[in-house]
Amino acid sequence: MTETAEPHRIRRPSPLAVALVTAAGLVLAVAVALRQPQVAVFAAPMVGVLVAGLWRPPRGSVRVTASEPGIVRCFETEELEVTLTAEVSGGEAEMRLAVPPVDGLSLDTATGPDRAVLTLRITTGRWGDYAPPVLVTAVDPLGLVLATTIHRPLRLHVYPRADPQRIDLDPPVLPDRAGTHRTRRRGSGTEYADTRMYVPGDSVRSIDWRTTARRGALHVAERYREHAADLVLLLDTAPQAGGPATRSLDRAVRGAAQLARSALASGDRVGIALLGGDTRWLDVRDGRHQLYRIVAAVLDANEAGMSAVPGTLLPRQALPPHTSIVAFSTLLDASFGLSLIELHRRRHPVRVVDTLSGTPFEEPEDPMLSRWWSLERAAMYRDLATVGVEVLAWDDDRTLAEVLWTGRSRRDAGHIGVAR
Known part of the structure; x- marks a missing residue:
């Protein structure tokens, strides 16, 4: 992958230029202090070098090339090696490359004799969409002026490693396939x-x-x-308050990936929809490639080619008849709850996995506040259960398979509502 654009170029004097300016200034100060003009002659060569360097700053267009073309796709904890090469066209300069730390990635760099070539060893940490910045410093032929640009020639899609346990979804309604x-x-x-x-x-x-x-x-x-079943995974991507509510997105993404992989392995068709701001969705399909499309949609909806409509309601054309819906949400957004109720009115079986374990407060919890929060959540769960939307609370000490199995046991017993 190659990036030729230079969003911003920062020019600054090099350490050599600072040393020459300091030395020339000291010589001139001595000449003035001693009232000996002839001493200033010793500063002339340094001033001449500075003028020549400022007259010929680094010029030309900088291009950075990565050995891995396009978007690099990998899973968490994987290691990969990428070679970065910087070139300048239309000018003369010495190139130096550096990569600053990036949250979620472990970076190790190595340079050879040619400082314009950098070997980057990456160990992926958390899932996400990454574009590590590459700092390119161009030095003029005299070594007096430094010009720094920031490039992003490498794009990483890091997929989450979901729980390998298979999940038997047991959809209540099945299409004739x-x-x-x-x-x-x-x-x-x-x-x-x-x-x-x-x-x-x-x-x-x-x-x-x-x-x-x-x-x-x-x-x-x-x-x-x-x-076979048709399944649509519904993710609540509305902005959340900082703290446990924000961290619950990681649990939702891993749960959706695990459920999608299990359903696709069983020959089912799976799609995904993101509700928060605009509504985006991928049509239901089968096959192994659909899993990567679903994860890519979570990382970057634009890259995945998702359909989109304004609002928070999934259109009818996004859901084939007899499609089962499993939603992952903190249930803190009222509009998301209203969307679930509307989907149930369209006769789609709807199950909601509450990804918020405990309260959304970061501070130490007051017993009275915790009690009040539990009562509010219980009332909301009952309201959703009354209209037929099944709510499954995903606690820290249970896996997603256990949570869904609890809901299945309650349905078999004729109790549709909150499963804890």
Whole structure:
């Protein structure tokens, strides 16, 4: 990847120029103090060098090239090595490269004989979209003037490492498409349901030969049909207050990545929608590549080519019929809750994973304040449960699979509401 733009060039004197100015100033001061003009002759060479250097500052266009073209995609804790090369066109200058520290990345630099070439070893830390700044310092041929520019020739998409545990989503509504989720309907499948008498039109492959031999009449084995699901992951990207609410975004992204990977591995179609400011979404698709599109959409919605509409409500064309919705949110934004209620009114099964564990306050909690907060959250959970939106609280001591399994157990028992 190459970047030729120079957003800003900072010129400053080099240490050599500062030393020459200081020496020339001292000589002139001595000449004045001693009233000996001939002493000033010793400052003439230094002044001449300074004038020549200022007359020929570093010129030309600086170009920085990275050995990795385009966007580099990797996962957390991965290591990669990139070679950065600086070139100047239309001028003459010595180039020096440096990379300052970047939060979320561990950077180790090494230079060779040519200081215009820098080897950058990167160890990725936290997931995110990174463009490490590269400081390019150009030195004029006399070494008196330094010109510094900032370039970003490297782009990193660091994907989160989600929990490898598979999650059985068990969607309550399934579209009529072959898949791996067992339904209660009879038809072609792998799991045995019942045995009945043969009727004309039944497939020969469905004949149960053991039962036929035992009863002396043709019998067929019925099996449960298996369908695929359509799943849309809904992320609350509205600005949050600093503290636990902001840190909960990390949990939401990792949970969405884990759920998307599990669903895609089961042959389901998965999409994602981001609600906060404008509404952006990716259409539901299947295949392994969809997982990378989903994660890229979280990192940079513009790069992922997402559709967008103003407002906080997901349009109908973004959700195929019988699509299940799993939302990840702190439930601090009222507009996000209203969007969930509207989606339920459209007859989409909606489940909300509350990613905020505890209170959103950073300061030591007052017992009375904590109690008040718990009562407020419980009232909001009941309100959502009343309209049919299932709320699952994701505590620190439980995995996402355990949280969703708790909600499934409550649905099987006929209790739709808050799962703790």
